[in-house]
Amino acid sequence: MIQFGMPTLIENKTLQDNIDLCAGLGLKFIELNMNFPEYQVDKLEDTDTLIEKAEKAGIYYTIHLDENLNIADFNQLVTDAYLETVRRSIEVTKKLLFLRDKYGDDSQPLTLNMHMHHGIYITLPDRKVQMYDRDFDTYMNSFKAFRSLCEEWIGDSDIRIAVENTDGFREYEKRAIEYLLESPKFGLTWDIGHSKAIGEIDVPFILEHKDRLIHFHIHDGSEKPPKNHLALGDGEIDLADRLSLAENRNARCVLETKTIAALETSVSWLKERNE
Numbered sequence: 343m344i345q346f347g348m349p350t351l352i353e354n355k356t357l358q359d360n361i362d363l364c365a366g367l368g369l370k371f372i373e374l375n376m377n378f379p380e381y382q383v384d385k386l387e388d389t390d391t392l393i394e395k396a397e398k399a400g401i402y403y404t405i406h407l408d409e410n411l412n413i414a415d416f417n418q419l420v421t422d423a424y425l426e427t428v429r430r431s432i433e434v435t436k437k438l439l440f441l442r443d444k445y446g447d448d449s450q451p452l453t454l455n456m457h458m459h460h461g462i463y464i465t466l467p468d469r470k471v472q473m474y475d476r477d478f479d480t481y482m483n484s485f486k487a488f489r490s491l492c493e494e495w496i497g498d499s500d501i502r503i504a505v506e507n508t509d510g511f512r513e514y515e516k517r518a519i520e521y522l523l524e525s526p527k528f529g530l531t532w533d534i535g536h537s538k539a540i541g542e543i544d545v546p547f548i549l550e551h552k553d554r555l556i557h558f559h560i561h562d563g564s565e566k567p568p569k570n571h572l573a574l575g576d577g578e579i580d581l582a583d584r585l586s587l588a589e590n591r592n593a594r595c596v597l598e599t600k601t602i603a604a605l606e607t608s609v610s611w612l613k614e615r616n617e
Contacts, residue, residue, distance in 0.1 A: 344585065345447050345594045346560075346612065347371035347404065350378055353602050357395060363602065365399040367609045370446055373455065373596045375406045376431070383430045389437040402441035404557075404594065405431055405454045412459035414474065414484035421484065425491060428454075428503075432495045439499060450594050451502040453557045455531050458505060458515045475514045485518045489525050496527050504557040506531035507544040516547055529556035533598070534584045535570030538563035538577070555591045559598040560584065561608070571600045573607035582615075 348369050354360045357380070364372050374381045386392065386405070396402060407428065415421045435452055442452050461474040461481075474481040492503055505519050505528065522528040530548060532555055537544045542565075548555070562577030563570035574581055574597070588595050597612075599605045 344589050345370045345450065346609075347373060347594065347596050348605055349373050349406070349596055349598045349600075350375035350381065351600070351602060351605070352378075356380075357392070361395055361399045361401065363605070364401050367606065369401070369597070369609070371402045371404055371442075371594070373404045373406050373598075376408045376427075377406070377410075383427050383434070386434045387430065389434060392438065393441065396438075396441050396445070400445050402445045402452075403438050404452060404596070405435055407431060407454055407456045409457045410459070411456055412461070413488045414459070414461065414481050416473075416477075416480070425488070428488075428492065429495050432492070432499075432501060435501050436499050439501065447592075447594075448500070450592060451500050451529070451556060453502050453504045453529070453531075453594065455504050455506055455557060455559075457508055458511065458519070460512060460515070472512060472514065475512065478514055478517075481514060482518060482521070485521055489522055489528070493525055493527050502527060502529045502556055504529045504531040506533050506536075506557075506559065507548065508533070508536050510540050510543050511547060520551075523551060523554050529554045531555075531557040531559060532584075533559035533561075533570075534579055534581075535559065535561040535563035535572070535577075535598070538565060538579050539568040539570040541565055552587070552591065555587070556593050558584070558588045558593050558595045560588070560595045561598045561604075571598060571604070573599055573604035574611040575607070576604075 360372050411424050413424050463470045463472045562572035562579050564578045597608045
């Protein structure tokens with residue numbers, strides 16, 4: 343059975359609001375989003391509070407790292423700050439791991455979800471040049487250091503960092519991701535709405551590495567006009583196919599809508615499908 347959870351919703355002012363909604367809808371977990379000020383790493387390090395609230399509701403957590411996370415920034419001071427954020431987030435995840443064992447499925451690694459930062463580009467008269475493409479060796483050296491550090495920080499804990507597709511992987515990013523995936527500490531997140539809204543251009547790469555899929559962001563979407571984060575059933579995605587793959591991969595699924603109403607509709611859609 344797929345483990346379904348919910349994202350951190352902006353309409354919910356507090357962690358308790360998110361927990362109440364999660365439990366009320368019969369979902370298993372909340373993906374704590376570090377883009378929110380209340381879920382910065384120093385706040386997450388109050389694990390006693392996170393655990394106490396989760397235990398009362400019978401849920402667990404995954405973590406979504408800050409979307410600005412850029413471990414290849416050319417400014418080493420910036421890179422070091424993001425690396426330290428990842429290190430401390432992994433330590434938090436270790437302390438929360440037992441909640442997954444108690445209220446979830448211990449056959450699924452606990453995930454920290456991350457985006458690939460595209461870096462900056464320089465606009466020429468006839469094209470745009472991505473700086474990470476221009477200085478690819480420097481870029482890759484950062485990922486070599488990142489992979490090694492994450493392997494050290496995670497150790498033998500059942501934790502994985504899952505790389506998510508967003509608006510189309512750049513070619514230099516694909517090479518970096520493939521390097522990360524050589525390590526058992528990394529996997530892939532398939533955001534099916536993101537891929538739909540950009541014409542499924544990431545799908546060949548994702549399916550080429552489907553044996554490393556461990557996490558899904560499930561929401562509906564359309565190509566024309568490009569939309570995602572829709573309630574299930576409100577878009578054009580072959581949801582049955584995507585959910586079948588998630589089940590086959592024993593992957594955890596976040597119902598990643600952006601509103602409470604869309605989340606409630608999505609849960610109802612799943613219940614009707616399974617009746």
